Amino acid sequence: MEVNPAQLLENGYIILPQVIPPKQLDHLRHSFETLVERQKIVWVEERNTEDPPGGVWETSAQPRVFFNEVVDQETDNTVQFCLHQNTLGVSQKLMSATNAAVTLMALMCNPVKDHGPASWHRDIDPVHQAPLNGMQMDMIKNAPGYVQWNIPLYDDDVFWIVPGSHRRPNTTEEHQHLLTRPQKPIPGGIPVELNAGDGVVYSHIMLHWGSNYSTKLRRTIHLGYRAFGSPVYPIVNHYYWQPDFAQKLSRSISDQFTHFSQLHSAQCDLVESIFRAVETKKAGPFLEGIYTLHPGEEGRMVCLVFLSKLVDKIRTLKQPETQKMSVEERASAISEHRLNFYLFEDFAQRFTVDEANLIWQRFATLYELIQKETSRAVLDLSSRVERYQLVNMPINFNLPDFIQSWEN
Template sequence: MTVDPQQLLDDGYIILRGVIPDEKLEPLRVSFEKMVARQKAIWAKERQPEDPPGGQWELAHQPRLIFDTLVDEETANTVEFSLHEHTMGVSRQIMRAEAAGITGLMFMCSPTTDRGPANWHRDIHPIDQAPLSGLQMDLLNNAPGYIQWNIPLYDDDVLWVVPQSHSRVNTEEENRCLLEDAHKPLPQSIPVELKAGDGVVYTNTILHWGSNYSAGLRRTIHIGYRSFGGPVFPYVNRFYRDLSFTACLSSGAQDVFHDLKQRYDEEANVIETTFRAIINKDEPVFLDSLSRLHPGETGRIVCLILLSKLVYKMRTGTHAVRPGYGGDMSYDEDLKPRFTAQELDILWQRFATLDQKIQADQEVYVPGFQSGPMHYYFNESPEAFGVEEIIASWN
């Protein structure tokens, strides 16, 4: 399956027909229902005394399986589909990457009772990522470093989007509507109408909406992919540190995961080299390693903002404003043991000026993000402050 990556840059999403080949659709339905049964049993067992008999299956507005935790030989086709040319292969094309690594394998189900609509949002939280305008600039000038998919096993029109909103900040009208009622259609929004086996791939910087979580049957695969060897450093850059779940997969599928893990480990080493160059104020090594993490010449400041968030997580672990701080990164677990507490303090000092540049003196708030009020700017990137200015701030 061949796609035009420019379509995602232009519109923020691409609808693809027949992502699941006809002969794979029914076997996937069977396997995923087995996983649903397993997860329902787990949630029933884990229920609290005050919970209904089904626990989270009955409580959740959108029951969501993490299906790499449920896979076995009988259901291996679920994970192996994420490696298919129609999914991983297309993702690699769109991200202009050597490889597409999986960041999450999820399966979205209908609730047991009608729950209505969710909130409009962008899956962005600048407190542990970067300001929206920076992420947008990086994507439009280079390529997406992260994309996600919805692939329904049955017809699905729950997802709505505002086309082209991925390339701009909210309009005044959108902000007004979001503040008045974030559960209603936004101006210019449209439903993403998918038949069973179709797919939509999109950047999660786009304004999107779960329009109706009803009890009607919904079974939709939701996968995230990050780039390896692409032009940008992904703002969602986690990968599986433990590949034990792949033991039930075919040898070919295991080889793919092990190749991705090797790429992840190599990238971790480059990040360590970057951090040590910053500690030592070694400008040539710093610039070389930065260019390896973010080959695109435009947008490297975004990479450095993301690295500053990683350092914060390595030093602090969490943030009072966002308890799940840094959930889209996993390098902290690999890199923190390589640095002393003193080295981490020095690293954070090197990023202090940059961190100040992306914060306001008072709390700010923009609707439509996965964040409440905070000091970090939602939209604005630092002006006239780039790699050279960061190097100068070390002295």
């Protein structure tokens, strides 16, 4: 399938026909429905005492099946589709990457009762990741390091977007709209009308909207892919699946996910080497590591901000009070999802408490600069909309300044 990466960078999305080969559509529908029924059983078992009998299936506005958790050999065509040239292959091309990996495999379903529209949003959080303009410019100047897909099994027009909004912050009008009328159509917003089997691949930084979560049958595959060997260090650089899930599937699938795990492990080795260089104040190895992790000359400070957030998570996980918490509490303490938390905890095991604290201290000046801008720009940290207002990267602070700050 031919795609033009420049189109994604310009518009923020590309609509592609017949991403699901027509001969596979009915089989995929059958397999995914089997997985939905399996997940319903899980939700019944996991429901809280105050929940209705069906649990999440009955309470959620958009029941979402992470199908890697319920797949087996009988239904592994669902996972095989995630490895298809029309999905994985296209994603790799769009990200200008030597390798790409699946990060997320989900199926979005209709609710059992009408819930109406969701709120307009971007799938990023500048306060917890990096200032918005930094993330946007890193993508535009280099390449997207991560892409998302919606691929409906039945005709779908729920998804709306604001084309081009991945390239800029919210306008004043958009900001007010998100604060006061977040569930209404926004000026410049358009529906993405997809026939069954078509797909839209898009930048998750873009403003988008679930326009109507009604009881109309909806089964839409939602996928994420990250780059390896691209010009950037991706915004989403972890997996929402456990490595062992693929071991019970076909050999080709198992081998592919083993490869994905190896790619991630190699990246963790590189990131650890960067942190060790910071710890020991070795500027040369530090710069070598950053240049390898983020080959693109522009945007390397965004990469460093991402790494600073990872350091903060490691430090939090290493604290004695955190280690006494439950898994759910520890995941919440670092603002991560139950499906990817294990990767952060595994990585934290590479460091002692003292090492984590020392590396964190080396980032102190960068933390202070970002906190200063956050305090200026974000009026309410509890508001997702207000956090989009953290736009600007630190001024006059680059890699040499970061190295110099180790002496402070």
